[in-house]
Each structure stands twice: as C-alpha cells, then as structure tokens.
Amino acid sequence: MPVKKKKSVDLSTQPIGVFDSGIGGLTVANAIQKVLPHESLVYFGDTAHLPYGDKSPDSIKYYSIRIAQFLMQKNCKMIVIACNTASSIAFETVKDFVGGKIPVVDVISPVVEIVTHNKNIHKVGVIGTKGTIKSDIYAKKIKAASKKEVASLATPLLAPMIEEGFFNNKISRSVIASYLSSRKLAKIDALILACTHYPLIRQEVEEYYANDVNIIDTAGVVADSVKEVLKKNKLLSKKKSPTHHFYVSDFTKSFEESTRFFFKSQIHLEKVDFWK
Numbered sequence: 428m429p430v431k432k433k434k435s436v437d438l439s440t441q442p443i444g445v446f447d448s449g450i451g452g453l454t455v456a457n458a459i460q461k462v463l464p465h466e467s468l469v470y471f472g473d474t475a476h477l478p479y480g481d482k483s484p485d486s487i488k489y490y491s492i493r494i495a496q497f498l499m500q501k502n503c504k505m506i507v508i509a510c511n512t513a514s515s516i517a518f519e520t521v522k523d524f525v526g527g528k529i530p531v532v533d534v535i536s537p538v539v540e541i542v543t544h545n546k547n548i549h550k551v552g553v554i555g556t557k558g559t560i561k562s563d564i565y566a567k568k569i570k571a572a573s574k575k576e577v578a579s580l581a582t583p584l585l586a587p588m589i590e591e592g593f594f595n596n597k598i599s600r601s602v603i604a605s606y607l608s609s610r611k612l613a614k615i616d617a618l619i620l621a622c623t624h625y626p627l628i629r630q631e632v633e634e635y636y637a638n639d640v641n642i643i644d645t646a647g648v649v650a651d652s653v654k655e656v657l658k659k660n661k662l663l664s665k666k667k668s669p670t671h672h673f674y675v676s677d678f679t680k681s682f683e684e685s686t687r688f689f690f691k692s693q694i695h696l697e698k699v700d701f702w703k
C-alpha cells in the first residue's frame with residue numbers, strides 16, 4: 428500500500444491575529460492592512476471587558492492569555508497586541524504563554540526603537556490610559572536604551588471622547604489643549620500617542636503644537652514592524668484575496684457603527700462567547 432504523504436501546512440497563508448480591549452485596535456488592523464494588503468486578519472476586541480485602561484494588571488494578563496489562546500485556535504501565524512494597555516502589562520505574559528510557537532508583536536517595542544534612535548529627540552512625552560502610564564513601560568524601556576528624558580501623562584478622557592465621535596470639534600480641541608498644556612509635557616521634542624484611539628486626534632495634536640513637536644502614533648510604526656517580523660520568519664502571504672474576521676466578546680449596534688471611525692469603513696462584527 429502506498430504511504431500517504433502528510434500534507435505540509437503553508438503557514439504563510441494563515442491569518443495574522445490582532446487583539447485589543449475593544450474596537451480602537453482597528454486603527455492598528457487598518458494600518459496593517461494598508462502595509463500588507465495580501466494578509467488575512469483575525470481581529471478580536473474584548474468589548475465585554477472594555478476599558479482595559481482602568482483594569483488591574485492581573486485581569487489584563489488573564490484576558491490577554493485567553494485571547495491569545497483563541498487566536499491560536501484560529502490558526503493565526505502571529506499575534507499582534509494592538510492595545511497599548513495590554514502591551515504595557517501583558518506582553519511578557521502572552522509571549523510566555525505562546526512559548527515561541529508563533530511571533531508576538533506589541534505596540535511599544537517598535538516605537539521605543541524609533542525614539543531611542545532619533546538624535547533630534549531629547550525629551551519625549553507619552554500620553555495614554557491610566558494603565559499604560561502607571562506601568563511606566565515607555566520610560567523604563569527608553570531610559571534603558573538611551574539618555575532621553577521621558578514625561579508621561581495619563582489622559583483617560585481621550586479614548587471615551589473619541590469613541591463617542593468627539594474629535595475635530597470644539598470639545599475635543601479644548602480637552603486636548605487642557606491635557607497637553609500640563610507642565611509635565613513642557614519642552615518636549617516628540618509626543619508618543621500611546622493609545623489605539625489617538626490616531627484619530629493626531630491632526631488636532633499637531634495643530635496644538637503648530638507642527639513644532641514630532642507626533643508619533645503607534646499604528647503605522649507597528650504595521651511596519653509586523654511586516655519586518657513576517658519577512659524575517661518567511662511568513663509573508665501572497666494571497667490574492669485575503670479574508671478578514673472581526674470578533675468581539677460583546678456585541679452592540681453602537682460598537683459596530685463606531686468601527687467606521689477606526690477602520691475607515693463600517694465592518695461587520697461577529698460575537699464569540701468564550702468567556703463563559
């Protein structure tokens with residue numbers, strides 16, 4: 428009897444797994460799609476536990492592991508932690524859980540790399556959720572690799588404000604100005620927008636600084652890093668027609684409608700019930 432040859436799986440055609448606390452991480456998914464149009468995506472937004480910015484580190488680690496497991500069950504070839512808060516707190520935990528089976532990319536390391544290599548930056552500001560700022564991860568990583576000064580400020584009103592569609596208007600400009608006028612951020616050369624939602628207010632932040640400060644938003648930087656890692660691991664897809672799935676742990680019509688802010692077009696969300 429002829430021996431049946433085991434069909435080897437072409438890992439490169441498998442999807443990239445992207446996760447976030449909610450739908451804000453779609454800014455990262457969107458940036459990845461632009462840089463890598465042949466890649467399929469499996470997105471997971473943990474809308475049942477949103478916001479992560481106010482959760483304890485233990486909860487965020489627990490949720491992140493469970494989501495990583497879900498993405499691996501979906502045969503993802505890579506995991507991207509799109510959420511800044513989860514990246515701050517659970518990157519090492521997720522990597523330990525995945526155990527080197529597939530690459531894991533966070534949103535912080537690629538940004539730190541760019542900042543530490545930029546000679547024009549002497550003092551860098553960081554704005555993000557309470558969780559991200561409390562972790563002090565940007566300061567720790569940037570200071571470990573350079574002599575740069577880091578000023579961090581929690582800006583918890585910004586994410587819910589943007590989610591409710593308040594950007595490019597009087598209210599958002601006033602909230603942004605009130606945060607950015609903090610003494611802590613005086614004399615910065617660059618500002619890291621360390622939250623999934625902030626690409627949507629990038630222009631307003633640039634206007635506030637009259638283009639005098641280098642504004643670094645994480646989505647684009649991370650998408651380039653995802654490409655690099657896939658290339659290095661020979662995992663780049665050549666698929667002509669990639670397919671995307673967008674899962675959430677809790678569905679509401681308003682979540683689905685808000686996807687248009689973050690993904691540039693409204694997308695269909697599928698609910699999964701894996702927390703039970």
Ligand code: DGL
Pocket residue numbers: 447448449451452477478479480481509510511512513555556559586621622623624
């Ligand atoms: N996705 C979160 C982040 O980037 C913002 C929203 C939340 O607090 O869950 O930090």
